[in-house]
Amino acid sequence: MSKWSNKKVFIASTVATAAVAITMVPNVSASTNGFSDVSSTYSDAVDFLVKNGITYGTTATSFGTTDYMKRADAAVLIARSVGLKDDVTYKDAGFKDVPERAQWAVNALVEKKILSGFNATEFGADEKLTRNQIAKIIANAGQLEIDEKSKTTxxxxxxxxxxxxxxxxxxxxxxxxxxxxxxxxxxxxxRGEMALFINRAQTQFGFMELLVMHLNDTHAYLDKFPYIATAVKQLRSENENNLLLHAGDVFSGDLYFNEFKGQAGLALMNELKFDAVTFGNHEFDLGSTADGHKALADFVKGAKFPLLTANVDFSSDPLFDGIQTKEVTASYKNGHIYNGTVLNVNGQKVGVFGLTTEETPTISSTGAIKFTNYIEQAKKSVKAFEDMGVDKIIALTHIGYDDSLKFDNDLELAKQVEGIDIIVGGHTHSNLKEPIIKLNHEAPTVIVQANEYGKALGTLDVTFNQYGYITSYKGELINTDHTASKPTELKADKEMVDLLAPYAAKILKVKTQSIGKEALNALDGRRQSDNDGISSVRYNETNLGNLMTDAMLAKAKQVQPKTSIALQNGGGIRASIPAGDITVGNVLKAMPFGNALAIVEISGADLKATLEHGLSADVREGGGLKENGAFLHVAGMKYTYDSTKEKGKRLQSVKVKKDDKYVDLVDTDMYFVTTANFTAKGGDGFEKFAEAYADGRVSEPGFVDYENFIEYVKTLETVEPQVEGRIVDVALSKDGK
Known part of the structure; x- marks a missing residue:
């Protein structure tokens, strides 16, 4: 980091330099500047000084390579090199011989105890600088380790x-x-030697090249980790300054989580040596089970890395006693939760803080754990880092790249909070093939996210200047998916394969156990990111959504024969089931949360309000709704809506099945509706269900969703569900879509 700069104030010329560099304009070089006196010995060093606005030469055609440095001019170059600013007022050092152009620099360097004058009134501004003197200045400016007892070299x-x-x-x-x-x-x-000294000391002056490797929303898809490990090891060998970060949702998804409750993933993450991890909303999925958040607490305690989140308070849950410190710290320990921490990257300090979506209490089972405003906590974290002199700051977030602003997203974070250099995000499973640059403030913010399920390792290379600005960047997603249509070319890392092997052996038995039925067509549980936006369980009817709700309705009728409707939130459907033999593993991937059946007694009017809430997403570009986990699949019912209408007024018609006909839903009639206990308690923001739960109008017979599904599918002669018009967006149907 730049020890002497404060990121809250910038020099105008530096802002301009950063703005040009971030657009990836080719680097300035001595030759393109027309300097005729710069040999190959000095060219790289001169390029560095010119590119970063430290000096521009003595004339348009001469750098003055062989000219001797005067002490006043050297002060200006050193002050600029360490990020001190000419528009800041420093204490007057009292020297009478310093020219006006250098007064700010001399005053600043004396104030920071980087150099001193010959006496109280004389700096020796016009004196030539010796190599002894520059050694002392650079050692002090770079805050090098100085052995005061050393008397010889x-x-x-x-x-x-x-x-x-x-x-x-x-x-x-x-x-x-x-x-x-x-x-x-x-x-x-x-001047040529001065350029060499500064260029070689650039790391000590706060300049830095950094590689950030990142994952998010891996959801226990651990079979890809051997390929991820190969990429990580290779990149680490090629980049001395590197970080490996995870932006949350380690839990819930693949069978490894169902079987090992996070411990298999933890073993692999510890082996990969993550530098920091934040919490996703799915880390809280087990909160309503008999053990509560024990699996999450065990995960934290066993982590060989710090867990970061500035806006989550675990203090009301005794399982987390002693493992959370609500502060930004420069001294962290593994297996502990902090707001943020300072990571030491080969002597450079990088601040990383975490954020978790405020939507978590409505889409997971948080229990007593509390969530606070992400913008407020982000501002506090940035200030804490800057007060510590840290000017390279990463937000590790699980709030979504462009998720609904009803809660939070990365774009709004970049807009509202100044001082964040990089946002490493998760939650929306966004496939950001290239970094997104936001210029909301004087310094740019780079946003990255790496798809989902370990399909890709995100990489971001950035260069920081002495003011803590990112001046250049490049980023890409490295394919780590051996199951993709274009599989990764990486070879599996043997050490990771061996570590995974005992877990994989147990999972294989579950994955391959047949339920005795064959799907005649694929059961569609895709999300938008899986199929270029053609379909998503979070904004349209699918055959899997229909089959799941049919199974729920059949089971509920066994308990309460008056049950006539089933509802399944799209966020609870996590994968497709391939055509062919249906295995237990396929089913558990599609519905990994183990949600239990609930039956709600609710009025027609409240049911309409519930359906309307499921249609509350923003509108997609090109028409239709954006993905929303609250989008409801149905059985025993049909409904239409108009996505072009304003939120709260989209529902057009609702019909409920009575005998073999569909009739209009009656606002004043009461209906028995089955759904997952998660939504029945108000999860995903279903307020009318929450009210019914509070009123005692919810029964919980306790049958687990995937078991109900398997039981129902076994009763079918053929497994060939169809999309049959249960849910219709009239705006799209008018266009023939």
Whole structure:
């Protein structure tokens, strides 16, 4: 990090430089600047100074490579190099010989105790700078490790006064000296040599190249981790400065979670050596079980990495006693929850804080755990980092890239909170093949997200300048999916394969156990990201949604014969079931949460309000609704809606099946409706269900969804459900879509 800068205020010229660089304009070079006096020895160093606005040469055609550095001019270059600013007022150092152009720099460097003058009134502004003097200045400016007790070095011409500083530069590989035995202590420094010194000390001055590797929404799809491991190991070998982050939803999805409740995933994540992980909403799915959040607490305690979330408070759940500290810390321990932490990346400090969607209490089973406003907590976290002098800040979020603003999303976070350099996101399963750049503030913010289920490892390469700006970037998603139509070319990492093997062996038995029935066509549980937006269980009727609700209705009628309607939220359908032999594994992937059956007694009017809530998503570009986990699949009912209408007024007609006919739903009549206990208690924001639950109008016979489904499918002569017009968007049907 830049030790001396404060990210809250910027120099205008630096802003312009950053704005140009972030658009990926080719790097400035000495040759393109027309400097005729820059040899290959100095070209890279001069390029670096010019590109970062530290100096632009003595004339349009000359850098002044062989000109000697005066102390005043050196002060300006060093001050700019470490991120000090000429529009900030510093304490007057009292020198009478400093020209106006350099006063701010000299005052700043004296205030920061980077250099001093010859005496109380004389700085020696026009004196030439010696190599001894520049060694001391750079050692102080870069806050190098200085051994004050050192009195000698390998160089014979370095006296005891300068030995600690020269030794610090040698140890930091900023210089090797002029020869093996001589440093050239009393030789004057040229502008070319000054460029070399600054370029070699750029890391110590806060310049940084960083690779961020990231995953999100892996949902226990662990079979892809051996391929992820291969990519991670290769990238780490090629990039000294790197981080590996996970943006949440480690739990719930594939069979590995059903069987091992997060411990299999934890073993693999520990092996991969994640640097930080945040919580997704699905980490809280087990909250309503007999064990509550024990599996999550065990996951945290066993983690060999810190867990981060600034807007979640675990203090009311005794399972988390002693493992959460509600602060941003520079000293963290693994297996503990923090708002954020400072990660040391080869001597550079990078701040990372976490956020979890405020929607979690309505879409998961949070119990006593509390969630607070993400914008407010993000601002507090950024300020905490900046107060600590950290100017490279990453938000690790599970709030969604472009999710509904009723709760939160990354685009709004970038807009509302200044000081975040990178947002590594999750929750919306967004397949951001390239980074998204937002210029809402003086410094840019880069947003990334890496699809879902471990199908890709996200990579983001960024360059930070001395002010903590990202000045260049590139990013891509590396294919890690060996099951894709175009499978990954990566080979599986043997160590990860061996670690996964005992877990995989147990899962294989479940995956391959047939239920004794064959699907004549694929049972569609796809999301928009799976099929280029053609279909999604979160905004249209699918044959799997119909089959699931048929199974629910059949089971509920055994308990309460008056039950006439079944509702299934699209967010509870997690995968398709392929055509062919149906296995227990297929079914568990499609409905992994183990939701129990509930029966709600509700009025026709409240049922309409419930359906309307399921249609409350924003509108997609090109027509129709955006994905929404509350979108309701139905049995025993048909409904139409108009996606072009405003929210709350979209539902057009509702008919309920009576005998063999569909008749209009009556507002004043009472109906028995079956749904998952999650939605029956108000999950996904279903307020009318929550009211019924509070009124005692919900019964919970307790039959688990996937067991009900298997039982029902076994009774069918053929498994060939169809999309049959149970749900129709009249706006799209008018267009013939």
């Amino acid at each position: 390998q160089f014979k011409d370095v006296n005891a006064n300068f030995a600690p500083f020269v030794e610090a530069l040698v140890n930091a590989k900023v210089t090797k000296g002029k020869t093996k035995d001589t440093f050239g202590s009393y030789d004057y420094v040229t």
